[in-house]
Amino acid sequence: MLKLAVLVSGGGTNLQAIIDQIEAGTIPDTKIEVVISNNKGAFALERAARHGIPAECISPKDYPDREAFNDALLARLLASGADLVVLAGCLVVIPEKLVDAFPNRIINIHPALIPAFCGTGYYGLKVHEAALERGVRVSGATVHFVDKGTDTGPIILQKAVEVRDGDTPEALQLRIMQEAEWKILPEAIRLIGQGRVVVEDGRCRILGQ
Ligand code: GAR
Numbered sequence: 001m002l003k004l005a006v007l008v009s010g011g012g013t014n015l016q017a018i019i020d021q022i023e024a025g026t027i028p029d030t031k032i033e034v035v036i037s038n039n040k041g042a043f044a045l046e047r048a049a050r051h052g053i054p055a056e057c058i059s060p061k062d063y064p065d066r067e068a069f070n071d072a073l074l075a076r077l078l079a080s081g082a083d084l085v086v087l088a089g090c091l092v093v094i095p096e097k098l099v100d101a102f103p104n105r106i107i108n109i110h111p112a113l114i115p116a117f118c119g120t121g122y123y124g125l126k127v128h129e130a131a132l133e134r135g136v137r138v139s140g141a142t143v144h145f146v147d148k149g150t151d152t153g154p155i156i157l158q159k160a161v162e163v164r165d166g167d168t169p170e171a172l173q174l175r176i177m178q179e180a181e182w183k184i185l186p187e188a189i190r191l192i193g194q195g196r197v198v199v200e201d202g203r204c205r206i207l208g209q
Contacts, residue, residue, distance in 0.1 A: 002030040002193040005082035007090035008037045010124075012044025014088035014109055017182035018189060019051050027190045033080040036073070038092045060092075070095040077102070084192060087146065088185065091123055096148050104154070104199050106146035107192070109185045111176050113158055114142040118151035128169040128176070137163050139172065141180035143188040145199065154204045156197055157184040 006015055015035060021027045035048035035055040048055035058076060063069040074097060077085060087094070087108040099106065110118055110127075116136070117127045131139045140160040147153035159180035163172060191197050196207040 002189070003081055003083045004030060004032045004086055004189070005077050005080045005084075006032055006035045006048075006086045006088050007092065008035060008042055008044035008088050009039050009091040010042055010044060010089050012042065012047045012089065013177055014181055014185050015044050016047050018086065018088065018186050019047070019053070021186040021190075023051075027186055027193065030189060030193050033082055034076070036076060038090070044089070066095075070097065074098050074101055084189070085146075086185070086189065089124075093150075094146055099146060099148050104145050107143055107156065107185075107188055108146050108151070108153075109181050110142045110144065110151055111139075111173065111181060112142065113138070113140045113160060114144060114151055114155060118142075120150050122151070125169045125173060128172040131163065132167060132169060132172065139163055139176060141176055141184060143184050145204070154199050154202055156188045156191070156204050156206075159184050 008015055022030050032053050035044060035053055037045050037057050038059050040057045040059060045055040058073050060066060060069040063072060083105065085102050085106040112118055112127045112131060117130045122130065138160050140158060142158045143156045145153040145156065161176045161179045191206060198205045198207060
């Protein structure tokens with residue numbers, strides 16, 4: 001049984017895609033132990049609660065400094081017994097000690113084809129605004145392991161999505177979620193659960209493909 005901790009910050013549509021595929025059996029032998037949001041108002045917490053999944057808020061606002069927040073987050077993740085930490089629309093900067101505690105056991109979904117439109121400052125709608133500003137004809141999404149950089153870890157899966165004339169950032173964001181994110185994030189979890197993702201020399205190899 002693969003045990004997940006899912007970190008969220010907002011609407012939680014990627015969390016919902018994971019929940020739906022676990023319930024449908026397309027991600028077998030996998031359980032979400034806890035959903036943690038840095039934001040009390042995140043609808044993702046409500047989504048988790050509706051499915052009977054423990055959901056809590058750990059917010060930097062409730063701690064005297066960043067280090068105390070980081071320690072609380074790490075302690076909760078360790079206590080959850082999670083094998084894999086999934087960043088599903090999580091906008092918190094992951095501290096180095098968390099990466100050390102979960103080496104190649106934290107994955108992130110990024111709404112662009114890394115190395116395009118990624119790194120510090122590229123999150124949420126800003127990514128799609130930048131893609132439209134540059135005029136790319138193709139964007140997409142990437143699932144990668146989290147290392148100590150921002151969006152620099154080994155790439156597990158990517159999926160391209162067409163950019164259409166007249167796209168707004170919101171329209172592009174929704175198409176990338178529907179056609180890429182909600183597919184490749186659950187798929188990456190399934191592959192990891194099956195032991196089919198191997199990291200060698202900073203790159204991923206998918207066994208049996
Ligand atoms: C998603 O598009 C995700 O890729 C993005 O935030 C959105 C969260 O949506 N993540 C990042 O930009 C991380 N750098 P959701 O809460 O509905 O899953």
